[in-house]
Amino acid sequence: MPFIDLRTTVPAAPAQREALKTAFGQAITALHKTETYLMVSIQDSCDLWLGGEKLDKGAYVAVSLYGSASSADYNRMTGLVCNILAEHLGLPPKSVYVTYHPVSDWGWNGRNF
Numbered sequence: 001m002p003f004i005d006l007r008t009t010v011p012a013a014p015a016q017r018e019a020l021k022t023a024f025g026q027a028i029t030a031l032h033k034t035e036t037y038l039m040v041s042i043q044d045s046c047d048l049w050l051g052g053e054k055l056d057k058g059a060y061v062a063v064s065l066y067g068s069a070s071s072a073d074y075n076r077m078t079g080l081v082c083n084i085l086a087e088h089l090g091l092p093p094k095s096v097y098v099t100y101h102p103v104s105d106w107g108w109n110g111r112n113f
Contacts, residue, residue: 001033001108002039002066003038003039003040003041003063005043005061006020006040006042006085007043007059008043008044008045008046008048008060008091009055010045010057010089011044012088016088016089019088020040020084021042024040024081024084027077027084028077030077030080031063031077032069037108057089057092059095059096060096061085061098061099062098062099062101063101065101065102066106067102067104068102069100069102078098081098
């Protein structure tokens with residue numbers, strides 16, 4: 001039950017959104033999850049500041065997942081996310097924050113897992 005919430009300063013065309021969704025679906029396997037239940041949100045043209053400076057090109061990515069993963073898995077996922085955003089949106093990794101939110105109770109389809 002993973003959820004990837006992307007907020008980025010740059011606009012993302014429909015084809016880019018689709019490519020990001022697909023790439024995130026492949027990357028989520030780094031956290032031992034599959035795309036089957038992956039939900040993705042993409043919010044583009046957001047205002048983001050880092051170190052008191054407004055970013056022209058940057059992103060914040062929150063990854064929530066049912067259960068947890070190891071530090072090594074999170075580190076691998078961060079690398080994948082940064083590579084995906086560099087490839088599809090031209091974002092420099094130094095302007096990308098990624099956070100992880102392991103969740104012990106997750107509901108879907110009228111009940112919790």
